[in-house]
Structures are given as structure tokens and as C-alpha cells.
Amino acid sequence: MNEFQEAILKGIPTKLPAKKPLDPNVSHAPKRKDILTPAEKKLALMNALRYFPKENHDLLAPEFLEELNTYGRIYMYRLRPDYKMVARNLEAYPHQSKQAAAIMLMIQNNLDPAVAQHPHELITYGGNGAVFQNWAQYLLTMQYLATMSNEQTLAMYSGHPMGLFPSHKEAPRVVVTNGMVIPNYSKPDDWERMNALGVSQYGQMTAGSYMYIGPQGIVHGTTITVMNAARKVAAPGENPFAGKLFVTSGLGGMSGAQPKAGNISGVITVAAEINPKASRKRHEQGWVDELFSDLDELVIRVREAKEKKEVVSIAYEGNVVDVWEKFHQENIKIDLGSDQTSLHNPWAGG
Template structure:
């Protein structure tokens, strides 16, 4: 079988028959079709498939096609899948007599492109059953007809079957198509399934069987309008900044939902059970990030909400949480709420809040007011401010931990997220590069933060970071654990992101998926940039910090513009 455009336009290859290669196990395939045909009807389906081939080949092809029918509920003729990269080639590359025919060829091959079609080997472009053709024999015959078509001919198609080239004129359509010719009032899903199995009809959806599929972009406008109108109806506002659109589906049409969320200004969270569909939309740029951890998703929503200047929550009781967060409770109000509670009850609640915060900090999960109320205080949430004040004092006086606030600001409300910082030993991480440390993950984190900080712009692509870590003999390959750190790639892209030490985001509209790393909110609070720069200086044989002009200025800026006197004196010496 020829792997050229000229070759696929020469007609159905029958002498010799192409080698049977079977289905590609690395791509998605259509589910087995229910047909309901009896033995006689199954024989008819086989005869309908064999009609495209010389009778001399029927003995060879009949058992193969029969097996396909039993296995998949339809005869797709996998043997005749063209051995060519299926895509839309430049229109001038197609062998034809009229550019209009070349345009049709281009659209057909675009509909069957593996990066476009849902089930390319079953000739399904989208929707689960949107067929371009019923079988691959039809593809070959149609491509041959189109290569021979003139401006005085019209190709007539009926549910994937080419009826032939008919004389017409230059002003007539070059192509006339009918698909799924059944009468709704006198048909049913079962009847359609039988007719499709027989090979006499097919469902072409809107743009699969008419060869003009353009992907989710064809529906993104309408989806965006729907999202905006939903916002106007539910929130009485066209401003969806920070709102969460929670939906599902990343198929050929529903893939537009993610982009519609971006255009509308809200945060889109789209669930998808089909990994192949998810990966395809991510590679195409319709989806910006892929997250498979619920806690990490919640953290990412909070961070995105902060960037978009509005508070969101994804709990089931989100309306109650939003109402609670929007209210400003004074200390006096909280004290009144605790007035009727005994000292023992208050101490118990304070202890439970402290214990909860210590557990969350141990897991490096940001602590939220709504979570404390929901999981600890519950019916006593009105006493939150007073209980939280006492819990903060106990954490500082007993454990040496400072409760530090990471504030996510909105136009009218404030949602507060907290972390705990060690105040007993300010030099905890001064000698952090210690491969024998009991906390090797912290060592890895600080190495990565050093690399990011020293990179121009304090941001680094994932590819460059992997390259630098490999140079340091820190293996980042998937499936291969580092002997000290473990699964480096997962720790950096999942664990540290969830803990807010790192931000890991996809660069929008990149042709191939490119991600960037930045310092996370927790890293900015817990880790001194001066110590990072001092460490780098030691690595470079005690080079002075001022030699890195950009990074040194950032250190001074992060410290409020006050230059360290000892460093300044050394510099002036």
C-alpha cells in the first residue's frame, strides 16, 4: 500500500491485498456496536461489505470481515487503513483536476487525523458515532473519484457509500451528501443499529459525515454565551471572575467548555473519565492543566481565585461558606458567643483546633477558616474568632509556631488561608543541602527553589529544570526513583504544588505542552531568599552575593530595601 497522496488516490488496493496489521492498540477505539441481526441478516451484512471487491477476493476476505463483525458489531475493514499519516496536507499537494476536489480531500483527511478524530480507525470523528465513512473501502473509492473529478461532475454520497460521479456543470455542487436516511416517526435506535450493522446507513453527526469538522472551536462561541448567561441568571452579574464552572466532558464538542470558562473569566473545572480524551484536549491547548488529586485541585482553585481577585469554594456547602466568609466577625462578637460556654469546653475546642492545625501543617496542607468551622467547631462556629485567637497564642507559646496568613482578596470578601512558621530556630534551613538529612524532600525542594531563584525572571520551564537536575545527577525520568529523593517528577509537580511550595502551570496556547515552575505562596513565607543566595555563593567558591546583580537586588527588595550591614561592609572593603 502506497504511503503517498498519489497512492491513496489510485483506487481500492486489491492487487496485491495490503498486509493485515490489525488495530492500533495505542489509540482509542469505538465500543462494540449492538446490532441485533439474525444469522441471515449477518450474512447480508457480509455480502454488503464484499460488494466493493472482485469476487476472486471474497474467499480470502469473507472470514476476516466475519470475524470483525463478531468482534466489533460492524465491518470497518481494518486491513485497508491507509499506510499514510492521516492529516490535512497543503491543498496543492493533492493530485486532482479541480481545487474544489482537493479541498474535499483535505477536509476528509482532517476529519480522520488521529489528533482530531475520536476513534480514527473506526472512521469516527466525534460524538461516539459521527462517521466519516462506514468502512475504509469507501475512503479509497471516494479519494479516487475526487482525484478524477472535473468542474463538470458531481460526486453523490449516501451514508458513506459513493453512488458515483455524475455529469453536472460548473455552477452545480461538486458534492451532494445524504446521511442517516431514516424516518424518525417510523424508526428507533434499535432499527438504526441494525441498518448501520448491515452497512446501508450511518450517522454523520453534523460535521463528521459532511467532512467539515473544526473541533471544539465550532461550539466554543455558543458555549461561552451559555456560561455568561448562566452567570447573569444565577449571580445577577456578567462578571464571573473567581467563580468556578464545575462540569464534565472533554469530547469533540464538550472540549469547548474549558476554553469557554477562560473566555468568560471564571475558573473551569472539567471532569473527564477518558484519559485519552483528556490528554488530547490538553495537548491541543483546550485544557491548561491536568490534576488528578482532589486536594491539589482545591489548592489550585484557591490560588487561581486569588489571582482573579475573587473568593471561591468547592465544598458541597459552598453557599454557607461564602456567606460565612463574607461576614466580618469582631472579637467582641466572638467573646459574646463564648460567654455561655464553660472554661473546660472552650479549652477543649482550643485544643482540638490546635491539634487540627498541627496535623494540617504536618501534611503541609494550607489551613482554611471554613475547614476549621466545618471539621472542628461545627455548631460553635460563631465562637471562631475567640477560639482561633487562643489557639494562635498556644501554638506560639507552647510549640514556637507562628500562624501566618496568606490572604486571598476579593472585591467584597476575604478568604483566609494559614500556614505555621517555626519561630524557635530561624536558622533551621541554613545548612539545608545535607544528603544525610532526615528530610531529603526538603533538600530537594531547596535545590529546586535555588535553581528557580537564580534563573532570570524567577520562573523556569519544566524542560530546563529537568535538564539542570539531570546535570546534578538527580534523575527525573518517570518510573525511575532517585535513590535519595524517590519519584522526583511527582514530588515537584504534585506534592510540592499541593503544599503550595511550588506553582506548576501550563503556558497557554503553546503548540506542545510547556509548563513553568515558580515559587509558591508557602515558599515565599517560609524560605529566605538571602539564604538561597548565600548557599549559591558557597557552591561557587564563596563568590560574593553582589556578583549576581539581579538576584541580589531581589534579596534587598524582599527584605524591605534594607541592605545587610555586614554584607555592605564587606562589599565596600
């Protein structure tokens, strides 16, 4: 048995690992609202400390309170594993059930820094689409999955493993639900409060269900949208795509497919992204062809592409409003304008 398998089977270690500093090489979630009352902060700490024996509470309580005050959430960075977070071959996972091993693979894919939007805050996409609320939940869930049999089912609620229950081989290995709240308590601030308390999370569609497949999941719909929009504004007999300029914003987990959709459609795409880590990730992964951070250079490149009727996608690192204003000043015609922001989280989405 190797170190990775031993770590998975250990779950939350009896001897706590050293406190971990924030990794500057990874994109981190923005600070959430400081929305809890003093009494609610005490409850949030109690909810977080329930994963640990009492002898660790004196050490962890001030640390978790610091995280809550600094970030608006308790992520338990100390417990983030040292092993590489990447989907492995099934046989690399300790398991009694191959179905459970497959779920471990899916979880690690969702948290892979090459995939996830804010991996150390366990956010896969959309700004707050969470796999787990904290690293204790991750460790416990992986331990359960490694030790369960095909005669058991793991019940999950908002990242919290409720426990293993007797079932049978034809039953689901895992039953997952996220963010189960009633309408009267489902306003954005209600979500913020419940998430900060550690009692509910927004799992999006494929983050909290462990099945995220990246921007490829929305290439098709985005491509059809761009193509039909171009056809709609084209003059009779005109090629609706060649040399046409598509300006949009967003290169995060929900919007990273836009440049590829533009290329498939045969247009020139300029996608503005305010987070350099997101734009560079998409460039490294081949979702966007070129990167610019200077508006004057961007103007020169777009003029060249329009003149040659190139099919090219360009990421601009900055605010899309600046792009629109600059193109207006430079008399560059924008044929198609769009935006792909997470409407559930417009200020910190992805």
C-alpha cells in the same frame, strides 16, 4: 508522482495489504450493540464484500465477521492507509478539479487523529458522527475525487460513493446525504441495526459532510451560556465571574470548547472527562490549562484558584459524579453546574 498520490489514485488496491492490528495509541470507538440476527449478519457481510472481487471473499469474509462480532461494525481495518492522515496543500492531491482536491483536504482533516474522536473507526465527533462506514468507502471516494472533472458530480450516501454523474462546472462537485430513514424506523436500535448492516450512517452535522472545524465551532455559544448563567446567579453589584467555580463534564469533539469558554468568561472551570485520551488531546492542543487525576490534589488546586480568583481551566480524568461528591464533602461551593453530553448518544458520545 509520489507514493501518496499513487495510493490515492489506486483506490482499493488489487493486492490487499496485510491485516493491521489495533493501534493502542489512538482513541477507539466502544463496542457497538450486537444487534443483528444471524441472517442479518450474513447480509452485512454481503454488503461489505461488494467492494471486492470474488477471489478475495474467502479471505475477507471471516475477517469481517470477526470485526462485526468484536466491534459491532465492519470497519475494514486492513485497508486503513499507511500514509499520514492529515490535511495537505491542495497541490499535494492528484486532481483534475481543484474543487475535488479541496474536498479531499476536508476529508483528511476530518480523519486526522489530532482532530477526530475515533479516527480509525472513521468517527469525527459525537461518538458516532461518521465520515465513512469503512475504509473501502474512503479509498473509493478519494479515488473518485482524484479522477473527476469539473463536468462531473459525485453522489454520496452514508459514506458509500454512488458514482460519478455527468453535470457541469456550476453544479456541485459532491452531493452528500447521510442517514436518510423514515420516522417509523428511526429509533436508536433501528440506527444501530442499519449502521451494522452497512446501509446507513449517522453523519452528524459536519462529520459526514467533511466540514468539521473542531471545538472552535461551539466556543461562542458555550461562552455566552456560561456568562449569562454566571450573571443570573450573581448578587447585586457582585463581579459575576471572578473566583466563580464552573463544574461540568465532557472534553470530546462536541464538548472540548467548555474550558476555553470558561477562560473567556473569567471563571474557574473544572471539566471531568472519563476518557484520558480525550482530556490529554485537549490539553496538548491548548483547550484546557491543567490536568488532574487525583481528587485530593484537585481540591487543593481549586481552593487556591478560588482564593486568588484565578482564571483557569482544569481537566479531571474521571467521573464528574465523583467531583460533585468530593466538592460537597470538602464544602467547596459550585457556582455553575453543567454537562455537555451528546444527547443522540448519551453513553458513548463526545
